[in-house]
Amino acid sequence: MTTETKQIPCLGALCACLCAPVHKPEGKYLDTLPGLTAILLAFLTLSGLVLAVYYDPWHAFASVGFIGHEVNNGWLVQAYHATGATALFGLVYLYLFRAMLTRGYRAPGELVWGLGVKLMAVLLLVGWLGFVLTGGAAAYWSLFKASNGALALSGAAGAIGGWFFGGPAGSGTLARLELFHAVLAVGAMAVLWLLFAARRAVVPRAEPGQGVAFFPYYLAQYLVALAVFALIFSVLAFFTPHLGQPAVNALPADPLTLPLGTVLPWYLLPLAGIAQALPGIWGGILGVVGALAVLAALPWLDRSGPAGAKGGLYCVFTWVLAADVIGLGITAAARNYPQASLLLVLFTFWYFFHFLVLTPFVTAIEAK
Structure with missing residues (x-):
């Protein structure tokens, strides 16, 4: 152990974790999906913070256009954020599908599987909130139907719906949902952290003398996977940033026009x-x-x-x-x-x- 790692305990613990030969050598590239998901979720959080600085829920569609046309490199941040949402769900769906094929959900992986499903559910809600915050025609009518349906419910369900939406679709509702969008995004990061902790607890360790260290064996694998993913992400961001998004959402919301x-x-x-x-x-x-x-x-x-x-x-x-x-x-x-x-x-x-x-x-x- 070097002098620096002795003086900085956190650095020493990190080096010990990265260099401990406890991992099995037959790692697969698809095992990097949770790591790529974490990197992309952090990237989306940063780009979302930049967009939140200029976003105005009271003039949602106009502020989205302002970010794209008037803010320096605002169009690039928007393209990254939209493409990041598409790529994030692609990674999560692929992770769950692979776990189903390999039956990775079986004991002792039940908790990991449950957290993966919970992560998908939270991200679906975060994704829908991000969609309605754009203020486009499709987003408005999606929010209109959801809020009216929730407010039409009786009992506890109606009370929860009224608390969540705060009333019928409008600018005040978007201001409320912007806060929920940010809070649930942080919640998704917390669920992902729990998934990593649970996954680490159930992943089998290598026998003494037969394992490899994370550095450099698995680190090189993660870097290759990240490079391939970054290439695909760049192609999508610069050529099809709105892939899978409804084209009608490029129009402003109009209560008299139903898509x-x-x-x-x-x-x-x-x-x-x-x-x-x-x-x-x-x-x-x-x-x-x-x-x-x-x-x-x-x-x-x-x-x-x-x-x-x-x-x-x-x-x-x-x-x-x-x-x-x-x-x-x-x-x-x-x-x-x-x-x-x-x-x-x-x-x-x-x-x-x-x-x-x-x-x-x-x-x-x-x-x-």
Whole structure:
């Protein structure tokens, strides 16, 4: 240990952690997904702070245009923030899908899986709040339907909705939601920190004398993954910064102009499709909550046990589930087509059928 590390205990602890040969040498590049998510979430927080300095919820659409046209490099910060949201959900969805394929949710990884689902749920709410804060036509009507639906509820649900939105859609509502957007973003970072702590506790360590240190083995792996991700991110930011965003949101909000169909960012469309497939306000709420609940309950729906075999049939059905979720998103975006309602019901039925029936049945068969 050098003199500097002896004089600075924190530096010594960090060096000991990075150089301890306790990691297994067969690390995969997809294992860097949580690390990339943390880096991107920190990047989004910084760009969001810059945008918050100039954002005016009382003139939301005008302030977004002001940032893009009048603030030095404001258009670049906006492009980074919009692309960062798209990339963040891509990383989170890929992380959860990989955990389903590899059955990484099984014991002792139940807590890690639950925190991953919770992180996705918090980020979905943060993403929707960021979308409505733009003040565009699509954002206004999304907020209009959500706030009116929440205020129409009775009892405790209506009281919570009234507290959250503060009233019908308007500038005062956006000022309130801007605060929630920032607070929930910090909450997402806290959930991600808990996920890292839980993941570190369950990741198996290498046998003495057979492990490698994080530096330089895994650090080089993370740098390669970060370089590839940065290249993809740069291409998206400079060529398609609004990928997956509704084009109608480039127009200012107009209470007399109603956009056709569901106009939401791509990462919200699957849950929006489930909400649309079920009747009434309560049907949509219970559908969304149920979709997240069955996803979080996956470790207990899998009947193969901690040491069960990873059968190929379950992997096939997992890929079918991925296609089903993509179908939900595409159909929700094309809500005005005649067959859209029927397809949404079928896709929603298959989603719940996969978790509540196929998963216990197939995993129990493969465990024998």
